[in-house]
Amino acid sequence: MATVNVYLTFDGTCEAAFNFYRSVFGGEFQHIGRFTEMPKDENCASISEEDGNKIMHVSLPISSASILMGSDAAGGWAPNLIHGNNFSVSISAESKAEADTLFDSLSEGGTLTMPMAKTFWGSYFGMFTDKFGINWMVNFDEHLPH
Numbered sequence: 001m002a003t004v005n006v007y008l009t010f011d012g013t014c015e016a017a018f019n020f021y022r023s024v025f026g027g028e029f030q031h032i033g034r035f036t037e038m039p040k041d042e043n044c045a046s047i048s049e050e051d052g053n054k055i056m057h058v059s060l061p062i063s064s065a066s067i068l069m070g071s072d073a074a075g076g077w078a079p080n081l082i083h084g085n086n087f088s089v090s091i092s093a094e095s096k097a098e099a100d101t102l103f104d105s106l107s108e109g110g111t112l113t114m115p116m117a118k119t120f121w122g123s124y125f126g127m128f129t130d131k132f133g134i135n136w137m138v139n140f141d142e143h144l145p146h
Helices: 014-025 096-106
Strands: 004-009 031-036 055-061 067-072 091-092 112-120 122-127 136-142
Touching: 004 014, 004 112, 014 055, 014 096, 096 112, 096 122, 096 136
Parallel strands: 004 067, 091 136
Antiparallel strands: 031 055, 055 067, 112 122, 122 136
8 A cells, every 4th residue: 555755845944843853753864865965967056055954855754654754945946935834744643642742742832723622523633833834733533443
């Protein structure tokens, strides 16, 4: 079966964001690479020293089936990067306590949209935008096997 992983793009804050996410989820980066590590190619535009130190790719496993990945927009590759609200990272917790821990940790310094609460559809659910501008939803369904 195919898996879906979230890939986040930042405007120079990828390293700080992923160090923060690692402090919440634990674990180690599978890979972290910078733009300076790319091979030189005469067909590619040169990268400034500032952009060269940005993150080209980082991956952080957050469960046995999920990897959070990200990159900074550097050089001319993403000149139209817009921080939008057309997506959210949705986390399904294994317990109410885990949902509370994830919500409280990830939302630190961010903006709450909906505090964790029992919903009319039967889930324990909350939403926020973290301090890096990423939208999150945290969910725990008591009626589902965990």
